[in-house]
Amino acid sequence: MDRGMRRSFYLSLVTLIGISLSLGCIKRKEWGRSQSDLDRLLLWMTGSFSSQEQAAVDSSFFDIHLEMVPIWTERVDGYWLYVEQAAADAPDRPYRQRIYNLAQLNDSTFRSTVYEIDQPLRFAGAWRAPDQFDSLSPDSLQTRHGCAIILHNEGDSAFAGSTVGAECLSDNRGAAYVTSEVRITENYLYSWDRGFDSTGVQVWGADKRGYVFKKVRSQ
Secondary structure: OOHHHHHHHHHHHHHHHHHHHHHHHHHHHHHHHHHHHHHHHHHHHOEEEEOHHHHHHOOOOOOEEEEEEEEOOOOOOOEEEEEEEEEOOOOOOOOEEEEEEEEEOOOOEEEEEEEEOOOHHHHOOHHHOHHHHHHOOHHHOEEOOOOOEEEEEOOOOOEEEEOOOOOOEOOHHHOOEEEEEEEEOOOEEEEEEEEEOOOOOEEEEOOOOOEEEEEEEOO
16 A cells, blocks of 8 residues: 555545544433433422412312422432322321332433332331431332333423323222323422222223422422
8 A cells, every 4th residue: 555545535534433433422412411300300309398378278278298308319210209298287198109110211201110118107208308218228119010101301491200000900999900101390380199999990080181299498
């Protein structure tokens, strides 16, 4: 190979390497941008929420307090949240306590996996001191199979999604399965949980629409 051919070959090689590196940077930037969406989802889900405004104008809804706080913040397998719901007149006696794991599936899709805690009332009010969960680990939780929420990014305005079909099985209050529809914005969280019997007839849950929780305090 003469000098001219070698020079042409090396110039082509350098060009190809440059293009490859540029594409790699673009991909990393794109993934970095989508990763920040997971951070935004966590931020919007974290805090204290209340359905007081909705209950004040529609007596078919109760005044419910919803608390969500990050736990196990050193873990790298997604984000973990402790979730507690209680009636406003009984804040220290929650009727629902869960742990969620938030993970990103692709650029626009996210999954919130739902877990139950053994003897959950021992953690009532633990959203005030989330280090109490240092005594737990994910392998001590009970996965609610089929009950994960699949969320889709709707741009800068919201994340919205639901459970999948009739996969979230339950025998609570005569139900065979439950469904959950969720919409999360910076200041509000919309949640519609319903139980259905084996024929698809609704047996519990709000009839007209879901609960609207307003964020009243960020953590």
